[in-house]
Amino acid sequence: MHGSIRKRTIMTNWIHPSLLFILGSFLIPFLHGRVKKAYLILIPVLAFISVVTVSQGTYGVFEFLGHELIFGKVDKLSLIFSYIFTIMAFVGMVYSIHVTDTGQHMAAWFYIGSSLGVTFAGDYFSLFIFWEIMAFASAYLVFAGRQKSSVDAGFRYILIHIVGGLFLLAGILLHYGDTGSFLFGLLEQDGSMAFYLILLGFMLNAAVPPLHAWMPDAYPEASVTGAIFLATYTSKTAVYVLIRAFAGTEILIWIGAIMALYCVMYATLQNDFRRLLSYHIASQIGYMVAAIGLGTGLAIDGATAHAINNILYKGILFMGAGAVIHITGKRRLTDLGGLYKAMPVTLILYMIGGFAISGFPLLNGFISKGMIISAAGHDHQALIVLILLLAASGTFLSTTIKIPYYMFFGKASKIEAKEPPLNMLIGMGIAAVLCLLIGIYPGLFYGLLPYPVHFEPFTADHVTGSLGLLMATVLGFFLLLKVIKPEHHISLDVDWFYRMGTRIFLWFARRPVCAYEGFITEISNTVILPVIYFFARVGLWIDRNIVDLAVNSTANFVINMSAFVRRVQTGLVQHYAVGMVIGIMLIIIIYSLIGG
C-alpha cells in the first residue's frame, strides 16, 4: 500500500486538509453573512480537491526529538477515508450552514481537521496529537446541545475519551519501548501489553462493548448539527486505525459480531431516536470490526466500504432525525407521530437512508454488507454469518421500520411541523444521491478500495437473500408490534457500572481525601503559625524581662547608688570639713603603713 517515499514538506506539493480546516477555522469568527456561508462551504470543497488530486506517497516528514513525524501517509486506504471525510464535511456544512454559533463551526472544523490528521498520520506521535484534538473538539459539540443533560453527557464524554487517550498513550509508549519505533502500521500479534492497550484505546473510540456506552449517552445530547459530525468522525477514524494496525486480529471477529447483535438489540429498545441511531452506529461498526478481524483482502475491503457507506447513510439518518428535532423540538418517539403529511421530503430522504442501511439492493449498503458477510462465509465462520444476518434484520427493524413508523406515521401527535430549512434538505439530498450512485454503479467505488475487488454484489443469491431477510423483518415487526412499542423508559447498559463507580469515587474524593487535604492546607494556620507566634512571644518576654531587665537594673542600680552617695552632699560646710580631715588622716595612716 505504499507509494514511493518522497520526502516533501507539506506546503510545496500538497496542502494537508487538516491545515485547511484547523487553520481555516480561525477565520470564521471574523466573517459574517453570505461571505461566511460561502467560506463554510468553500473550505471542505478545497479540502476535497486537495485529497483528490494528491498522488500516493509520504509527505510532511519532520524530525522531532530524534524521531520522524509523518503527517502525510497517503495510500489507497487513507485516501478513500479522506474522500468520504471531506465529502461529509461538505454535506455537514451545508446542513449546518444556518447555525450562527461560531464555536460550533470552529469545533466542527477542528474535529474534521484532526480526523483527517489521524487518517494521514504515519506515526503514533502525530496520531496521538490529532486523536486528542478530536476528543476535545467533539466534546464541544456535545456541550453545544445547551441543555443540562448535554453538559452532563459532555463531561462523561470527555472523561471517557481522556481515559481512552491515556490507554492509547500508554500503549504507544510501551510499543516504543518494545520496538523502538513510533511508526504506525500493522502491529505484531504478540499479545503484549502494548498491543492490548493500543487496541483498547482504539476500541473505545470505535464504541466496542463494554466501552461503548458513551456513544448512546453523548450523541443524543449534542446539538442537532453537531451530531452529524459526531456520528461520522470519531467512530470511523477508529475503524480506520483498527484496519491499519489490527487487521487479522482473530478476537475481533467475535467481538465485532457480538457487538453488532448486542447494540442492535439495545437500539430496538430505545425511545429517544437519536439514542437509537447511536446504538445503531455501534452495531454497524460491529460489522466492520468483525471484518477487520477476518483480515482477508475481501474483508478489509468490506470493512472499508462499509465504513464509507455508513458515513453516508448514517449521515442521512442523523440529518433526518436532526431535522425533526429542529422543527418539532421533540426528541422522543413517544412524543411524535404523523409527520408524513408535513414533512414528506424529509421522510423520503430518510427512508432512502433507512433502506440503504438495511442493505436494499440498488443502494450502497447492499454492496458493502454483502462483502463482509461473504468474507465471513469464505472464512467458514458460519456462526458469524448468522449473527451478522440477525443483526442486519435488527438494523432494518430499528432504523427503517420503527423510527419512521412512530415518527412519521402512527398516531398523529398534535405538533406543528413543516419542512426543515432548505440547506438541511440539500445536505440530505446530496448524501442520498451518493448512496444511490454507489449502489447502482459500484464499480467506481470498488476501484478506490485498498485491495483489488473480485466481489460481485448483484448475484441472484445475494439479492434474493437480502430481500427475503428484509421481508421477514417487516413481518416480525408487525407481529411483535406490542413489544416494540416505544415507551418512555431508560435502558440501562454497561454504563451503570461506571456511573456507580464514579459516584463511589466522588464520595471518596469528597469525604476522606478532601478532609485530609483540608487539614494539611490549614496546617499553616492551625499548627505552624501559632508555633511561630509562641516563639515570638517568648522572644519578646526574654527581651523585656531578661535583657532589658539587666540593662535597666544596672541603670537603676547606678542611680540608686548615686542617690545614696549623694546623701553625703549635705550642703553644710562643717560636714565637708570633717570629711576632709578624716580623709587626710586616712591617707597618712595608709601611706605610713604601706609606703616607705
Added chain:
Amino acid sequence: MIEAVHNSMGYPILSLVTFLPLIGAFILLFIRNAAAVRWIALVFTAADFFVSIPILTNFDKTTFHMQFVERHDWIPSWNITYYMGVDGISVLFVFLAALLGWICVLASWKAIDKKVTEFMIALLVMQTAMIGVFCALDFFLFYIFWEAMLIPMYLIIGVWGGKNRIYAAFKFFLYTLAGSIFMLIGILVLYFTGGETFDIIALMNQKYSIIIQMWVFVAFFVAFAIKVPMFPFHTWLPDAHVEAPTAGSIILAGVLLKMGTYGMLRFPMAMFPDATAYFAKPIVILSVIGIVYGGFLALAQKDIKKLVAYSSVSHMGFVTLGLFIYSITGIEGGIMQMFNHGISTSALFLCIGVIYERTHTRELDAYGGLAKAVPIFAVFWTIFILSSLAIPGTNSFISEILILTGTFGYSKIVAAISILGALLGAVYLLGMYKKVTLGEITNHHIKEAWDLSGREIIAMVGLAIFVFWIGLNSQPFLDIMHTSVVHLLDQMNSVSSNYAAIP
C-alpha cells in the same frame, strides 16, 4: 600589606566630602528663617552627594591599597596624623552616607517644625562625623569622629523624638559610649604595643601576641557589637528607632549600624587573625541567634517602627554571619548586605515616617487598605517591603544569596537556621504589608487623600533606584569591593605560628 596610594584627584576630595556638611552647619548657625535653613541644608547635603560620586567613579578597582589619601601631621609628638583614605570596603559607605544625607533632609521637611535650625545643624554635623568615620585611617581621628557622631544623634532623639525619647536617647548614648570606652582601651593598647603610632595602616601590618590579640579583639568587638547591634547588646535599637524622628531613624538604620560592622571589618578581622579565628565560631552563633531572635521579635510587634527595628537586628545578623565565615562570597555578601540594608531599611523608615506624619499613629491595627487610599505610596511601600524580603530582582536578594551560599559552604546547619530567619522575615514583613496595605480602609485619617508629595517621591525614587540597580546589575558594586575583600581574607588567613613573643 596595605599601603597608601597617593591621591589621584587633584584636590583633597575626602576632606571635602567629610567637612562640607560641617561648613553648612556653621553657616546655618546664623540663619533664623526655617525655610531658608531647610533649603541651605538641602543644598549642602546634595552638594555632598555630588562630591561623593567622583569618589566612586574614579575608584581604582584593581588595587586594595588606600586611595584618595591625604596625610598631614597633626600632633607629631604623639604620632597623630590627619590621615584619610578609602579602599574597596569603605568607599561604598561614604557614598551611602552622602546619599542618605539629602534624603534625610527631604524627609524632615515638614516633620520637624520646632527648632529647625538646630535640627539641621545636628544632622549636618552627624553627616561629617559619619563620613569621617569611614575615611579615617588614624585611630585618634577615627575615635574623634566615632564619638562625635554620638552627640548629634542623642540630641536628635532626645529633642525631636517621640514620647519616651529621653529614656531612648539615654539608653542609646550610654550603650554606645560604654562600647566606645572599651574601644578606647583597645586603641591605647595598640598604640603602646604597636610602636607608639596611631596609624591604622602601620598597625595593620604588624603582628601581635596572642594575648594582646584576644583582649583587644574582645574590646573592639564589644564596641562594634553594640553598634551593629548584635544579640545580646541590641536592646537599645528598638527604643532608639521608635522614639527617633524619621530622619533620625533613617540615618540610624542606614549608616550608624553599618559603622559597627565596618569597624569589625577594618580592625579586628584585619589586625588580629588569630583572635578572629578563635572567636569566629561564637560570633557566627551569636549572629544566627540574632537572625532568628530578631525575626521572632519582629513578629511579636504591634508598632510598625519597632517591627522594622527588630528586622534590622535580623538583617545585621546576616551581615555578621557573612563576615565571619571565611569566604569571599560571605564577606562580599556581608558588605553588600550592609549597603543594601542601608537602602532598604532606610526606605522603610522613610515610608513609615510619611504615614506617621499624616496619621500620627504607628499601631499596626490602626492601618488598612492603604493600597486603595494612597496608591503611589503603596507602590513604593511594596517595592521596599519586597526589597527587605530579599525577593530576587531586588538588592537584598543578591547579598543574602551570597551570604547564604558562603554559609552553606561553612556549615549546613547554620545555613538552615539562617534560612529560617529569612523565612520569618517573610512572615512578619508580609504580615505587616497585608495589614497596612491590603484589605479595607480602617483608619478614618487614611480616607482623606494624602498621597505622596513631590519631594517625598523624589526621596523614595532615590532609594528605589538602588533597589533595582543592585538587584539587577550588582556586578559593578561587587567589583568595587572585590580586590579589598580578597586582601582582607588574606589578612584573616595569615594565622601564623610565629607571632610576636608574649611581652
